Amino acid sequence: MNMDERTPYDDAGLPWDLILSAMQGELTKEQEVQLNEWLEASAANQETYERVARLYREELADYPLYAAAREDEAWAKVQRRMGKGRSGVSKGRARVLTLKSWAAAAAVVILVVGGGLWYFSTKNGAVAYATTADQQRSVSLPDG
Amino acid sequence: MSPEEEQIWQAIRQRDEKIFEAYYKANYRLFFLASCKYLRDPVVAEEIVNDVFLRIWEDALTLDIQVSLKFYIYRAVVNQSLNALDKHKRERLRREELKEDLRAADEWEEMEDNELKLKFYKAIDELPTQCRKVFKLSRFEGLKQQEIAEKMGISIKTVKNHITRAMKDLHKVLLDYKHLPLWLLAVKYFFWCHH
Numbered sequence: 001m002n003m004d005e006r007t008p009y010d011d012a013g014l015p016w017d018l019i020l021s022a023m024q025g026e027l028t029k030e031q032e033v034q035l036n037e038w039l040e041a042s043a044a045n046q047e048t049y050e051r052v053a054r055l056y057r058e059e060l061a062d063y064p065l066y067a068a069a070r071e072d073e074a075w076a077k078v079q080r081r082m083g084k085g086r087s088g089v090s091k092g093r094a095r096v097l098t099l100k101s102w103a104a105a106a107a108v109v110i111l112v113v114g115g116g117l118w119y120f121s122t123k124n125g126a127v128a129y130a131t132t133a134d135q136q137r138s139v140s141l142p143d144g
Numbered sequence: 145m146s147p148e149e150e151q152i153w154q155a156i157r158q159r160d161e162k163i164f165e166a167y168y169k170a171n172y173r174l175f176f177l178a179s180c181k182y183l184r185d186p187v188v189a190e191e192i193v194n195d196v197f198l199r200i201w202e203d204a205l206t207l208d209i210q211v212s213l214k215f216y217i218y219r220a221v222v223n224q225s226l227n228a229l230d231k232h233k234r235e236r237l238r239r240e241e242l243k244e245d246l247r248a249a250d251e252w253e254e255m256e257d258n259e260l261k262l263k264f265y266k267a268i269d270e271l272p273t274q275c276r277k278v279f280k281l282s283r284f285e286g287l288k289q290q291e292i293a294e295k296m297g298i299s300i301k302t303v304k305n306h307i308t309r310a311m312k313d314l315h316k317v318l319l320d321y322k323h324l325p326l327w328l329l330a331v332k333y334f335f336w337c338h339h
Contacts, residue, residue: 060268060314067265075169077194078168078198081198
């Protein structure tokens, strides 16, 4: 590859039609003979052929992906997530955590209220103790 | 970092959204292609590029980027793409990797290859309409020269001329790239080694 740097190359005299028809598998028998003659004429010709073949077959292969890329639409998505602090990148996780903590809070409320209701429905009076979970626990110990 | 990159990076650190947007749009396809190379999945590739850019934006003040902003993002995109691969495939790729420092040099080269690809693709987009159409049908749709001639109502000779014109242009892009002046290579080398 580095050799190219020493041998500046003029592509005017290249048999482009032969080379490209070869790439596309469209050589006639006669053209195939011509191409082989040209390839055997010099190592430089072979090098050129390989360089063009690599360009045609490999380097160009990702063009459809490139053509399908839409930076404007992609940027709009980035912009929607910008300025939301850390929530931009870890939005999914943050939302799940919030949901979880709400669920936990709701569960605690239900337990406290439900437990309280159950406790005071089985025992009469002593309503004043039902303010927090801690107090409830200290009350229920002598009960059992 | 090169002076231009330094300027862009400082602007990003100062929350200059316009410059951030311009940088994103100018380089999106490079990073997008880099991710596609590993994942072959444009949807996930877009997500990965966006995640990396958002992280850059949010962590700009704490990030310490020395060698190259572009290469920093490139590596982040490649790493995240590898992480997104299934475990089996990832292990195989890792086994193929060499030492970490060699890997960095390889990735630098890989990034340059991708930049060259972008030059080819831009050159295709810049071909005259008819020529571009013929070339795309031939190279990307796999149509025979005769089929293209019939489809477009032109002679085979014209089809051949268009395809040749397109490949000549692309070949010229390749040769120009390889004949970069030596001083430019020296500058690149300086920035690469100067951390």
